[in-house]
Amino acid sequence: MPTGVVLRDARRQLFDAAERILLQDGPSALTSRAVTTEAGCAKGVLHRHFTDFDDFLAELVLDRGARIETQAKALCDAAGTGTVADNLTGALTELFGSAAVAIVALVTFRDELLTRLRRTTPAGIPLLAEATAMCASYLTAERGLGRIAAGADVGTLAPTLIGAGHLLFADRKGTPPEAAAVGEVVTAILAGVAR
CATH class of the missing domain: 1.10.10.60 (Homeodomain-like)
Structure with a gap:
């Protein structure tokens, strides 16, 4: 080199x-x-x-987590526009269409990396935790606007959306799901709470 x-x-x-x-x-x-x-x-x-390779990897994960914060702001700004299902479909497609699935695999693959990340993300899997918070904030905003039922359990809906989205995109070598397939899953999860 x-x-x-x-x-x-x-x-x-x-x-x-x-x-x-x-x-x-x-x-x-x-x-x-x-x-x-x-x-x-x-x-x-x-x-x-970087002090060592695990420091590099931890900073990579934190950097990609910061990108989710930017996406979360844009998603919350979309509250009250379009449909809730379409907004979440777009957010999940953007999130998991990136390298997020591969980074989650990396975090679970390297014990030392997860140990280092526990300093800033004490619970959950980094990136998935930020993504869950993104969905929860958005759903809370939509609930405040009356587009989600007042009694909707955002604390259950958000991780359900992230888990289902992660599973849809988890095949690293396959073709990513089309937006319509993601939309069907989002619609099914929101059934009974979307107005």
């Missing part, structure tokens, strides 16, 4: 490279050498920005 090559945003390049490896080959293929090779940089670049 060439040295002395300036990387504009080394962290982002390394994170994006790791994501590509995860999507193509899965968590077992993710090594520091594979990441730096994919990013087109010397191995030392990773260690200049």
